Amino acid sequence: MANIREIARLAGVSVSTVSRVLNNHPYVRSDKRDTVLKTMERLDYRPNINAVHLSRGRTNMIGVVLPTINHPYFSELLEGIAEEAMKHNIQLVLFQTGYHEEKEFEALQQLRGQLIDGVIFASRAMAFDSLLNYSDDGPIVLCEDSDQEEFPSISIKHVEAFNIGLDYLISKGHEKIGICLGRLEGTNSQKRKDAYENKMKSIQMKLRSEWIIGQCLMIQDGKQVIDQFMKMEEKPTAFIVGNDQVTAGMVTEAKNYGLDIPGDLALLSFDNHPISEILRITTIDIPTKHLGISAFKALLKRTEEKGYAQKFILPYKLIERDTV
Amino acid sequence: MANIREIARLAGVSVSTVSRVLNNHPYVRSDKRDTVLKTMERLDYRPNINAVHLSRGRTNMIGVVLPTINHPYFSELLEGIAEEAMKHNIQLVLFQTGYHEEKEFEALQQLRGQLIDGVIFASRAMAFDSLLNYSDDGPIVLCEDSDQEEFPSISIKHVEAFNIGLDYLISKGHEKIGICLGRLEGTNSQKRKDAYENKMKSIQMKLRSEWIIGQCLMIQDGKQVIDQFMKMEEKPTAFIVGNDQVTAGMVTEAKNYGLDIPGDLALLSFDNHPISEILRITTIDIPTKHLGISAFKALLKRTEEKGYAQKFILPYKLIERDTV
DNA sequence: TTGTAAGCGTTATCAG
DNA sequence: CTGATAACGCTTACAA
Numbered sequence: 001m002a003n004i005r006e007i008a009r010l011a012g013v014s015v016s017t018v019s020r021v022l023n024n025h026p027y028v029r030s031d032k033r034d035t036v037l038k039t040m041e042r043l044d045y046r047p048n049i050n051a052v053h054l055s056r057g058r059t060n061m062i063g064v065v066l067p068t069i070n071h072p073y074f075s076e077l078l079e080g081i082a083e084e085a086m087k088h089n090i091q092l093v094l095f096q097t098g099y100h101e102e103k104e105f106e107a108l109q110q111l112r113g114q115l116i117d118g119v120i121f122a123s124r125a126m127a128f129d130s131l132l133n134y135s136d137d138g139p140i141v142l143c144e145d146s147d148q149e150e151f152p153s154i155s156i157k158h159v160e161a162f163n164i165g166l167d168y169l170i171s172k173g174h175e176k177i178g179i180c181l182g183r184l185e186g187t188n189s190q191k192r193k194d195a196y197e198n199k200m201k202s203i204q205m206k207l208r209s210e211w212i213i214g215q216c217l218m219i220q221d222g223k224q225v226i227d228q229f230m231k232m233e234e235k236p237t238a239f240i241v242g243n244d245q246v247t248a249g250m251v252t253e254a255k256n257y258g259l260d261i262p263g264d265l266a267l268l269s270f271d272n273h274p275i276s277e278i279l280r281i282t283t284i285d286i287p288t289k290h291l292g293i294s295a296f297k298a299l300l301k302r303t304e305e306k307g308y309a310q311k312f313i314l315p316y317k318l319i320e321r322d323t324v
Numbered sequence: 325m326a327n328i329r330e331i332a333r334l335a336g337v338s339v340s341t342v343s344r345v346l347n348n349h350p351y352v353r354s355d356k357r358d359t360v361l362k363t364m365e366r367l368d369y370r371p372n373i374n375a376v377h378l379s380r381g382r383t384n385m386i387g388v389v390l391p392t393i394n395h396p397y398f399s400e401l402l403e404g405i406a407e408e409a410m411k412h413n414i415q416l417v418l419f420q421t422g423y424h425e426e427k428e429f430e431a432l433q434q435l436r437g438q439l440i441d442g443v444i445f446a447s448r449a450m451a452f453d454s455l456l457n458y459s460d461d462g463p464i465v466l467c468e469d470s471d472q473e474e475f476p477s478i479s480i481k482h483v484e485a486f487n488i489g490l491d492y493l494i495s496k497g498h499e500k501i502g503i504c505l506g507r508l509e510g511t512n513s514q515k516r517k518d519a520y521e522n523k524m525k526s527i528q529m530k531l532r533s534e535w536i537i538g539q540c541l542m543i544q545d546g547k548q549v550i551d552q553f554m555k556m557e558e559k560p561t562a563f564i565v566g567n568d569q570v571t572a573g574m575v576t577e578a579k580n581y582g583l584d585i586p587g588d589l590a591l592l593s594f595d596n597h598p599i600s601e602i603l604r605i606t607t608i609d610i611p612t613k614h615l616g617i618s619a620f621k622a623l624l625k626r627t628e629e630k631g632y633a634q635k636f637i638l639p640y641k642l643i644e645r646d647t648v
Numbered sequence: 649t650t651g652t653a654a655g656c657g658t659t660a661t662c663a664g
Numbered sequence: 665c666t667g668a669t670a671a672c673g674c675t676t677a678c679a680a
Contacts, residue, residue, distance in 0.1 A: 003657055005657080014667040015659095016667055019659060022659095029666090032665090044457075048657050048658070050438060051658040051672090052659080054658070054673070055658040061417070069406060070396070070613075076394050079393045079420070082393060082418060083420070086427075091434075093417055096403070109370055110415075113373040115373035133368075219602060248599075274542065278543055327674085328675095337651085339673095340676080342674095344650090346675095353649065356649090356650090372673050377656095379656055380674085
């Protein structure tokens with residue numbers, strides 16, 4: 001591949017002039033600029049991006065850490081990030097972790113290695129303290145309802161939203177309420193679980209471990225929950241469910257058993273993804289895509305302003321439909 | 325940030341020795357290796373990846389071109405690519421195009437600029453001839469049912485699968501068959517449309533433009549199709565639909581109108597994504613994730629073997645459920 | 649087994 | 665406005 005030196009030689013100018021043309025600097029006589037441009041065109045020249053990156057010390061790429069791409073929550077979030085990044089001419093490098101910490105560290109090492117200018121954690125499995133070690137290596141943004149004040153974070157108020165959901169169920173006469181969450185280890189799930197346990201205590205309901213179900217992420221998991229439900233001696237009259245996919249699985253599997261929703265079992269869910277409208281699932285809307293957009297904006301801000309660590313809270317909204 | 329020279333100085337060795345340690349070369353005396361390693365540890369050293377890339381002339385990153393991330397078809401495909409890439413320690417750079425050609429060119433320019441070692445086109449909007457210009461810049465793989473012999477390609481036999489679907493509908497007594505496709509300009513859609521038109525001719529059915537519907541990609545589009553359907557004077561008795569999302573929207577909107585599926589309208593779809601099982605949609609399974617896995621493998625093969633341009637055909641499978 | 653030094657292809661400083 | 669030339673941080677002959 002042709003390089004800048006060759007272009008310079010053929011155009012009869014110095015490499016600096018070529019570089020200036022490349023970067024739209026002023027102070028290049030227009031006839032020189034033209035010959036340079038023509039020479040580039042002729043050789044179908046394209047600057048070596050790695051060299052540019054090395055020289056500049058920046059890459060205009062950021063990393064996105066997420067457990068899995070193929071889940072509506074994360075792909076919507078990712079889409080938000082991608083759209084906003086595109087506006088600013090920033091490229092995305094993907095780190096699909098499958099919730100493995102090592103993979104998350106990889107992203108951070110690439111940050112330190114200056115392959116990426118920043119990192120957005122769409123989800124985090126690693127300890128917060130470990131994260132702190134990379135604080136000086138570049139901007140980091142967290143998509144979680146976080147109390148820390150070191151990094152910018154974007155989220156909804158999970159506890160509050162969960163309480164709204166629980167109150168709604170209670171207002172409809174439910175007391176025997178079960179809960180379906182994703183990875184119980186996750187920060188968001190923890191918040192939600194705490195909210196649930198506190199609320200149950202406040203209405204004098206004993207916690208039943210059988211009614212607290214984890215690892216609910218996909219449609220298929222919802223089916224299994226209903227299978228479990230059918231076998232329970234003491235059944236809850238309602239479930240609050242961490243995401244619409246799972247609820248979708250529950251609704252349809254419930255129908256297979258001839259259950260009446262919400263008569264035999266009420267379901268309140270989170271996300272308001274398209275499937276919930278289709279299945280008329282009562283759900284709490286989370287502005288997932290905007291979470292992504294805001295995350296990117298926060299990263300940008302943090303890039304410009306070293307200590308910037310604002311906590312962004314986005315609004316949620318209860319959407320009443322037919323499963324409660 | 326510390327660099328290799330500083331490590332060398334502090335460890336009392338030369339930069340080449342440090343480099344050798346970094347790259348697990350043999351021929352480094354183990355006590356030297358140890359001090360180097362310790363020094364790195366102490367300074368929390370991480371090599372500058374851009375410098376490595378520039379020096380090596382390779383980046384171990386590949387580009388993935390797709391129109392949108394937030395659609396089950398593409399996010400499943402992407403997941404396949406991502407999983408396989410991870411096994412080979414290859415990073416993914418995303419190019420979300422929204423079907424815009426310029427964005428696709430961007431990926432190719434980054435290929436020429438050696439930021440990425442190769443490109444997978446999960447979908448393509450640009451002309452094939454334009455693509456040919458980049459053939460020498462690095463391996464390119466296409467996810468399409470393609471007749472060209474220049475690049476490796478991965479797909480199912482769209483025409484054949486479509487014919488199977490149409491024959492199945494016909495065998496169930498349908499002749500008045502409509503069709504819902506995605507972007508009519510896309511290569512896959514073109515193939516499918518051709519198959520449809522030929523089949524209709526072969527059973528002496530006149531083509532009605534009203535029954536050929538494009539821009540069907542999401543759940544919401546399916547709703548609109550049914551709204552259109554309700555207004556048709558002459559109604560088809562069946563639709564063959566390009567993807568499950570759209571069918572899902574159709575099924576549920578049809579219920580709102582009190583239509584009987586398949587009595588009033590039969591629906592045959594493609595993909596076999598989780599939602600189709602939930603809604604008991606009869607569909608033709610496409611191994612989307614494997615498409616992604618194979619695409620990555622083909623890219624790797626093409627990297628090693630210049631002219632490699634095999635066409636991979638993956639199997640599809642009719643899944644009989646309740647909408648036909 | 650080790651070190652020296654020449655790349656890799658840009659950008660940026662500084663002198664003209 | 666233009667051109668030398670020194671970075672940027674690593675890899676890799678080549679020589680020892």
